[in-house]
Amino acid sequence: MSTTTPTSVAATGPAGTGTAPATPGSADRSAAEIADLARSVTGSALLDDTAWRRYLHGLPGVDKVGADGRAAALGTRSIKTTSKAWALDTIIRMVDLTTLEGADTPGKVRALAAKAVRPEPADPTCPSAAAVCVYNDLVPVAVEALAGTGVKVAAVSTAFPSGRASRAVRLADTRDAVEAGADEIDMVIDRGAFLSGRYSQVYEDIVAVREECRANGHHAHLKVILETGELATYDNVRRASWLAMLAGADFIKTSTGKVSPAATLPVTIVMLEAVRDFRALTGVPIGVKPAGGIRTSKDAIKYLVAVNETAGGDWLDPDWFRFGASSLLNDVLMQRNKLATGAYWGPDYVTVD
Template sequence: MPAPATPEAPAGWDFSDVVGSDSSLRRFLHGLPGVDQVGAEARAAQLGTRSIKTTAKAFALDLAIRMVDLTTLEGQDTPGKVRALAAKAMRPDPSDPTCPPAAAVCVYPDMVADVKQVLGDSGVKVASVATAFPSGRAALDVKLADTRDAVAAGADEIDMVIDRGAFLSGRYLQVFEEIVAVREACTAADGREAHLKVIFETGELQTLDNVRRASWLAMMAGGHFIKTSTGKVQPAATLPVTLVMLEAVRDFREATGQMVGVKPAGGIRSSKDAIKYLVMVNEVAGADWLDPDWFRFGASTLLNDLLMQRTKMTTGRYSGPDYFTLD
């Protein structure tokens, strides 16, 4: 599938002429190149067949571990559970000091302080969902308070959900302004700013055209990352959806000079699948995105499979799931 045309705009474009009204924003988003769904699915499938050699596979496994946002978002989460998860994120394989740490631990806002206490200055980030996750059905002041509470508790990253009802109704300016407001709420009283990941819930957006529009909308509003899913709705992350999002961040950098990260989340459970995503990142967006600062996996079970595959490569023996903690 050929790369879509990039909207013509000078580097550093601030979009002020686009976001002045709902009608102008709608014209811009609906003027983006349409997505060839058959072509996107075919290219994603073709990229998924790429094989990599042993040395490259070892590098890919370690890179994928470094990209994992180790996640627990359950009503039964306890301080003890999230503390154990934080310890695992820092030392995924306690028997092997060469194993890299995960990128972040993602929890609900009321668990942030417990995670922060364990992680300290380890370099592993504390991520928190906010804005009435996962539905996003709350008043804006409630969403902003949710965000501020998480940042005040020590969150380094905020994963917000867009109002899908507003987006699907064509109220794009409302969604844009909400993202802008949440990003402003990501700044703590001491001036520390948490990075903002914008979750689309792509399983509810219905079309790949909508995925492209949501991607541009979130990037124009100042999101640091665009993220597929909450993990609570199926389908969650898929290769075709992630392909469209990677094209969007690539085109956005060409148009503005600004890089934005991508985070597929939900349903990525195996090392084989993770490597497919890394191949796609390299082929579609480029090698600059092969870094935890620009690409993440939202996952609760992926890390264990990465650890099992890593152990097999380093020792020649396959260790079953019982050798690693259940999260």
């Protein structure tokens, strides 16, 4: 696969040293600093559609055959017992346990929160999940259930999953979640705007949502959902990744889980290359979150291998990498029990959600 080699700018922190900051993203940068970095990277004083098109379409193209082949090769790696035990616990720590159904209830969210905190109640060595991800109206329920546990509350926002609403509505949606106590906001980009070349609109949307995440003393991290299944090409995935990172995203996320295909290993590798190259260029670390369709520990381990071999060991941490999932955790718990006891649980030993 080709790698991204845009115009170099002065680094704002350590890059590629293995001693990167503890948290990803642009947490301490103002909107003006983000714009200055974007102008420096793109080489344009005016961040209009023409400038963005020139920069984004000037990124090296992705070799689709190479990307698919690399994903297939990484998927064949075997993980031995000791490493597998570490991998399973790491996956649990990276899971954003998610429920995004119209039939969600406060009781379901409380049950999900309890599972996130103690995935295996009989085993105190089992780690907690990273976060619980819910719709806005259920954020207060999740905040109350997770208070003091260290498990984050993530909310999908900005007219999720379509993103088809006015900016004012999307900002109000974000404000509602942040003021209700959400630690993280998962926003969707306007794919129609991106695919029609209205790049400055997408950039400005992300910047504005990020400002809402930091308004009035709040400090919610921003995950930007690209909905890669609708972007059609790996080149578009790379372009959208760079646009989101230059707009101040803390994470870039593959999918809403409502569009097929959702997360795929080749797409995630393209995004991992982007965050690797972005940190090398700017010193700013950005997280990655594949979401949707990752249901087994075997599949999740393939993603960990890809993370380590594409972006590096720094990203093998829930501050830098997450899985958006609902059923994945059950399979990981079953595999974890198999390692400990030599026997698989039956399906009655794990919860449905």
